Amino acid sequence: MTEVLDAESSPRMSKTRSAPRATAETMAAKQRDISVSEFFVKNRHLLGFDNPRKALLTTVKEAVDNSLDACEEAEILPDVTVVIEDLQPDRPASAKSSRYRITVVDNGPGIVRKQVEHIFGRLLYGSKFHRLKMSRGQQGIGISAAGMYGLITTGKPMVIHTKPKPGQPAHHIELAMNTKTNRAEVTVDKETRFFPPERFRDLTPGTRELAASNQFLSPTAYTTGTSVSIELEGRYQKGRGSVDEFLELTAIANPHARITFVPPSKESAAEEEDVPLLKRGAKAVEPAAAETTSPPPPPEPAITTETSGVTVYPRGVNELPPETKEIQPHPRGVELGMLLQMLKEAETEKPGYTLYNFLQDKFSRISASTASTFCDKIKVSSRAKVADIDHAKAELLYKEMQEAKLPPPPTDCLAPIGVRQLLAGLLKGVRAEFYAASSREPDVYRGRPFLIEAAIAFGGQLATEDTCRVIRFANRVPLLFQQSACSSFKAVAETNWRNYDLQQPRGAVPVGPLVIMIHMASVWVPFTSESKEAIADYDEIRKEMKLALMECGRKLGTYLRKRLKMRRESERRDVFERYIGEIAKSINAITGTDARKVYNALLEQARAKTAVADLVLDDEGKRIKEEDPADQDGVIIVESGAGLRSVDKSGAAGPPVAALSKAEAAQLTVASLAKGGDDDQPRLIDTETPRRLSQKGKAAPAKSAKETRSAPDKPAKLPDKAAKPSEKPAARTVAAPPPPASKAAEPKPKPKMRLINGKLVPVDDGPKLF
């Protein structure tokens, strides 16, 4: 068959080639191979190097992606440091761009010496392209393209330090890429004792401060690792699509990673002022930063901190994402050309390969019996050799594959971030009052398994007026550009958020204090372009996204309705409580009955009354079982204090409202969640050895959330900034109701607040009656 095909096609080809043109020879002289590198030099926008600002970001992104991938594969909890040095600090203030040196240091496994040139010096060289495995990088273009961009714009080679073996010196290699040959040229190759490069520790006041407490590139913390420095022409500017935003989002999607960012001393001349959304949240917790600079070694805070310009995104969870398996392609995801190619390769790989074995080995979900069914269907013997399958047979086989009823591809190749980790990530980066997350079961598009996760953060310090913010991730990598072209964005707009009591203009994303996060995990994320900026719009994917969003939306809706109820209840209660003091006093004046007794009795009734009244509240006026939104799985509620107060079911005397700072409230809620099941609680980093998560994103040895919930007195660690390190291992047992927990966590007296006309007004000690 192959011969027939060649025989048919060759004459036609030669006919075209030998079209009678006098210039054929001259043309032929000019015709030559185009190296991939050359192609991308001319088309650098395809890889995300369209402009200086994006080039800077893309370089950081590719290096960070590689670092995280490498760490995870080696089962190391990633600790990634990004340093951007401004090499022209004296440039005129109006300069739109500058020369920067970007260095990304990781604690990954390092790179074997002989691989260095290939990995950093060649485009389209990598381990990730040919396999179906979930990873950040896919094509093997990224870091070498960045190096190439640097070389083109500055002429400076890439500097790589890598330490693949503990206790041995690190390699110091400098590479320049030859775009013509797609090969790297090593300019410097020596060994160094210093890894990570020590000069960074003395770079800025912030790094000195952190280094003094062994929190910044400490040599002892890096038994292995890699550091890549690329000099390039770029533009550093904060805002949307900035390095800062990328790292913040990366921290959200990778709560298991610790990321440190040393930004350049100044921004490039601004074209427009654009404050990144999440930054505002980070600002609000700045007071905490002061504490992190206290004498070493301070406990690591669970929230993002900034020390003299250096931002540290701490580790939120201590489990690595589950290890993902490489899978064989699913028959339904294979195209005819690919099938032909696979058949050809199989023949060379193992002469005499039978189709029967080939089908079972090279595809997922083809069992022995399915394989023989396929053989029967295309009318070949099960002992038929791969070599005997001609084009016609292959096409028949392809058709059968598309029509056959096969189980979907295995899904153990996917590593969801996990509900708990999503919440931990969001809690770390977004200051809101309500967090919900959902993780869908895997599904399949074009024969490739994928999995959608969504999370939302609502209220708190998020802006009320703006349209909601959609943050998108693919295999844990934030997608910063081409939002509207992305399937996830469409899914958000297509979801009817009005069902969940949110405002939503027709055909647009909802408006309100809302951050929506969508993550797609897949062995092959269908990007719309090589620069990996938007997810292609497959129906299957969009449908799953919508389902995940709806799941979160329902939780939010329940919460919002509950919040409304609570607000109403608190208003009602407030009306009653306002008058009962007067009543108690009058009764005392008339009858001499003890006013305090009457007051307490009335207060208790007021509480009971409002609680009961809300129980009956329902859309249909039916009495339903009270559903506490905090009881739902995958929800964290940070009580904001304003307009919301906890229902004090114990009915204790006195106004129960306590003013909590956001951070206190957050800790409180986390603590209260911990009593039910510490599954949902973002934990502090400690010295525990990394654990792998099981496939579903839950800690492998832990019981399911529901089960742990029934064990109420499980010790949980509180993110207590004030605690001394020696106290840290001593886990705090949190008693049942949140209010006592607040007292335990925060012993200093807080001003009591009363809700009056929707405003919190401090009161000294309840109504001054007695």
Added chain:
Amino acid sequence: MSKKPVRTASSKKDRDAVTMKRVVGLADTVARTTLSGREPVIHVPTRALSNTVWDKKHGILRMGEARQERELFNLNQAKVFMQTLLHSESIKSLIEADKTLSLRAMFYKGLHTIAGTKEKTFADQDESDAILEDLEVTLGSLREELHIFAKKAGTMVGNITIIDTGDEIDCRRMGSGGYAIPSIVEPDIIQFKKCDARFVLHVEKNTVWSRFNEDKFWQKHNCILTEGGGQPPRGVRRLLARLNRELGLPIYCLLDCDPWGHYIFSVIKQGSMSLAFESERLAIPEAKFIGLRAMDYDRCQLTDDVQIALNDNDTKRAKQIADYPWFKGHRGWQKEIDRLLSNGFKMEVESLITKDISYVTETYVPERLKAKDWLD
């Protein structure tokens, strides 16, 4: 708490003791209900037309049995609940101090800012007044028994000598101003010492009353002349009722020919809806309406100038009044109101001035009285 005032106690001291007992009882019920874990409720008899009963036999309006529950744990009632207790407390202290306060002063007595808030206990005097009226019916005690009085509104002159809190007052020697009828006219405040008058003429307004006083009508016809400033306050009504009952004097009313005048007569005669519980004490079933009549326009040959056109509201009101049970079966009143409506205009008593300055005192009223031409 009994619904109707029990007026067995005669002396003021006894009555104060009874009122005190009721006030304490009210608060005590609230306290005990609360301490036993139940929600406190105050039962307030309903003050509305729906809760008035027309006692045909006695010719007065009585209060029905309907009672409203005033709950603390009801958003709309929480505040009035508190205000009720605040005023109860004030009343208790008034009785203890044996002092009386005006309605306005009561508003100030209960007024203060609620602890821990910026809200005042009473927004205005209307709120306070309504609570006091509720308390009267709730406790079954009269306003004066609660040691509260209203501002004076009403004037009296005539052939009578009374004693007002120990001072002897000769109502024949009251000059042009007349004796101001106090808000509380109970026998322990006012006693009738000597009375020569044969009847009482009650006029609607002070202006008309001045005309009669200047013409010494009460001397010529040997009567008492009173005025109530529009709808007569309780003091005036109570005094008229006492004059009628204790001294057997007939009460004749000279009121405007409009629905408002008819309504005033209805209140004097049968009692008002809001104070139906006091009708027994205040209503004068024997009161007579001598004018102005709708037919007087023709009878007295008045000119077009005195006509005041009925507006929609007047027409509506007139029909309502015609529908009152005590007017409904009364042919005279039905004809009177029909005439008013067919006239299409109303007339004030002052319109008779167009005939002559003293036409009303010298001709109109004497003629009516002589002819016994009135509506009852």
